[in-house]
Amino acid sequence: MKVLGTVLVAVSLLLLLPSAWGSEASHTCVFQTLSEPDHKFCRGELEVIYPEVGDVSCSYIPKCQGYRQKLSQEWGKPRVRFPWAKKNKKYVLVMVDPDSPNRANPKHRFWRHWLVSDILGSDLRVGKIKGKVLTDYSPPKPPRYSGYHRYQFRLYRQPAQKTIALSPEDKESLGAWDLKDFVEDFGLGHPVASTQFLTKNHMD
Template sequence: MKVLGTVLGAVALILLVPSARGSEASRTCIFQTLSEPDHKFCRGELEVIYPEVGDVSCSYVPKCHGYRRKLSEEWDAPRVRFPWAKKNKKYVLVMVDPDSPNRTNPKHRFWRHWLVTDILGSDLRVGKIKGKVLTDYSQPKPPRYSGYHRYQFRLYRQPEHKTIALSPEDKKSLGTWDLKDFVEDFDLGHPVASTQFLTKNHKD
């Protein structure tokens, strides 16, 4: 009976440990999947890959191992991979925070964190974001006590022979960006893939 109890205890322990993401240390963290309706935003198998944690698509970034702090202060732009991209087509990648300054009062939505156009599908397939950078990558830095923020990645097929640019007004400010108008102005249509992760201030 002691042997059986030991075996069952070991099995239970294994079941409690989440599947590995990134480094060995990350195995002690719980990577919680988003619940509805946030989960519905994730479609098309778009991957967002940061150092140590791996793909954070459709999940909460855990606080353990300083991951939230590193996300806000250390890590540069993630690898974004879309395995179904058409090799010879171009794409537009948008990263925004729709919850600025907080989710209950998002008066500064959409806060633009990254905007890249002219990304070749062949690069997207392997997670390389090469193209024309209209907005440099800005690390997610939710204000203290503002709760969880969604950081959304939207991937659009870029119409052929279409040059995409920001207006002078949009260049001056990252916040209160009219994403809907931007999409309509350049005939981007619906995203071919989208995903998001949630995080909050690492001191909260």
């Protein structure tokens, strides 16, 4: 009887272990770093900071803890910080989705999610995006079954005495935005820093 009792206790403990492991695992959320070539886009130490998770630059947004759903439905605009910004210079911040409606057929590529000009470098150093809002922030909302989307942040130095504006046509539509023309029209040149994160629909 004593042996049988010992066996029963051992079996009970073994049955409890998986649930304990599962419970511990459910509290662990790993933000996986982007693989090549997506990782190459990240340069200049640009930080994109959301509540609860911190800097999501150059990473996948995991599904655990409801992070993808919160990103799409609850969280507002992130803090964007560039520690190397020149205090007295102005910058232009662009946030776009180059994978709209999906990465295989991005016919609406460079869907504009956020566009702000006249950002002072002193504000940018501490993550305050204050300036002229040309496109209000729109959270990432990838369609179901469209796979991962890249959400890219591009930071440009704004030429002195240059007023940045959208054309009437661009104001009417967020999708299929000609980012290249916009950059060339205002002489923005190459981004001084850029980063991105990848996420998909929270139901997928």
